[in-house]
Amino acid sequence: MALPALSGFTAQAATQAATPAVAAPAEPTDVLTVAAFPLVDDIARAAMADWRRLHPQVELRVLTRQYSDHHTAMTTALSTAVGLPDVMALESSVVGRFAQGGGLDDLRRPPYGIEAYRQQLVPFAYDQAVARDGSVVAMPTDIGPGTMLYRHDILARAEVVEDDLTRSWDAYIAAGQRLKARTGAYLISSVQTIKDIMIRDGLNTGEGLYFDTDSRVLVNSPRFERAFELALRARQLGLDAKVSNWSNDWGAGLKQGRLATELSAAWLVGQLSSFVAPSTRGLWRAAPLPGGAQAAYGGAFYAIARKSAPSRKALAWDFIRLMTLDPARQLQAFKTHDAFPALRDVHADPFFSEPVDFLGGQRARLLWRDAALRITAMPVHKQNQFAEEVVQTELDKVLRNQKTIKQALADAEALLARRARR
Structure with a gap:
């Protein structure tokens, strides 16, 4: 029937x-x-x-x-x-x-x-x-296709254009210096966000984030070195506000124009417009992630x-x-x-x-639709969550000048190798 x-x-x-x-x-x-x-x-x-x-x-x-x-x-x-x-x-x-x-x-x-x-x-x-x-x-x-959200009004005051932010990661940092010097706004809430995207950048289909298919640890590699180096440079230049996403300080920074960009998922637009920063309607725009990076949130x-x-x-x-x-x-x-x-x-x-009112009438859903089709899936290892915590901790030690990048990644590799053998 x-x-x-x-x-x-x-x-x-x-x-x-x-x-x-x-x-x-x-x-x-x-x-x-x-x-x-x-x-x-x-x-x-x-x-x-x-x-x-x-x-x-x-x-x-x-x-x-x-x-x-x-x-x-x-x-x-x-x-x-x-x-x-x-x-x-x-x-x-x-x-x-x-x-x-x-x-x-x-x-x-x-x-x-x-x-x-x-x-x-x-x-x-x-x-x-x-x-x-x-x-x-x-x-x-x-x-949750990844996207960059940026304050159009802050960029205009600093005479920075979207391409300055998206052309490459180096260009993103350089644009952040101009934004900070000319407006006082931070480029990003936390440099951990930069690291989180960069370690996903350049992966091919089937490649793991922290481990390969045989549980070999991948963190002591040029991919992680580059991510740590860029995060450290952004911190040394004073470009991040050192606040955690979803904290009160983060929300206040978004409302008050102290944060010029945010790297997150398309769904963040709905959160901003409904309760995080509704008063900023029309001031934000969406763009691709820096350097053509692709990420899912x-x-x-x-x-x-x-x-x-x-x-x-x-x-x-x-x-x-x-x-x-x-x-x-x-x-x-x-x-x-x-x-x-x-x-x-x-x-x-x-x-x-259809235009997105919160983004000043930008037709941003087309951008996110295209991004979704370019994202590649990564095999998920059972220790991924633990690995994320380890890498996060090691980057914190680098940012506090307690370790060099090479030492931090070597220590992370050793700890994760022991855990992967369990």
Whole structure:
């Protein structure tokens, strides 16, 4: 029996989805649980009406925890098989770690068949969920293409143009010197942000960030040396405000024009306009990252635990396809929550060509769409999170003149090598 049509749902998805009974009961007789974190939970709840039309006999129940609590709870549930939801939302940075644990279903297998949809999804997002053994453990729903946001008014006062910031990393630093000298504004909130992007710059598809596929440590390399050198130079020149993102000082700097640029994700525009710095509407512009660098910042995925209830796995897959393959759902999430769609079908929507008021009418979504297709996925090692902390700590020691760059990277390599052997 045919699946009731959903507005915008792909023909392929519609023909393959599960079939509800003709005479659905007046009240739901089953419950599908989805565990999520903000704002993914809001996006899931917004789909409840569509879900009721698709499966009127199954209640959709969305369970919410704060970001860190959610991922801790999912880690515990996967290891104990207790309290498993039917569907779990995962942030991109933890997908690789969860994949290595073996607790997630391989979505290539029945009743899923994710490979049939691969060409419909942004390539790097799909690749992020591919484990070392080739299994695909999660379905991407939104992504965070990297971008530079800069204050147009501050640049004008300093007689700096966009190309001065984006042409190369050296040009970015030189422009920061002019901005600081002529306006007093800092180039960036923290030089750690520069390092975070530069260590991702120049990677080829399949190359790891901190480890290669054989768990060899990659941090004592020209890629990390260059990132540390540029971060140190920016600090020595007084170009960063030495404040952490999402701190009160960071927000105040953005509001008061003390920060000339920010390197982040496209979704930051929504955060700035809604609560971080709404008074700066029209003063910001978006541009590519310096030197043609490509980076992704976050993104959400849906996964199914291997030991979740077998009777609801097909239903869980129906929900995931509704959230990830229905262009109407994806577009609505983009419009309401700045959740940049992982579904490529949505990228041709006229909304992408509309001017962004907060960015002075710039059609920035086209820039971000193009950037998303140039990002390459990196294999995620189970020790990546620890490696990030180690590298961050070593850069702090370099910035405080406690170590040379060579010593810091050598120490990081030694520590990570010991950890990787565990």
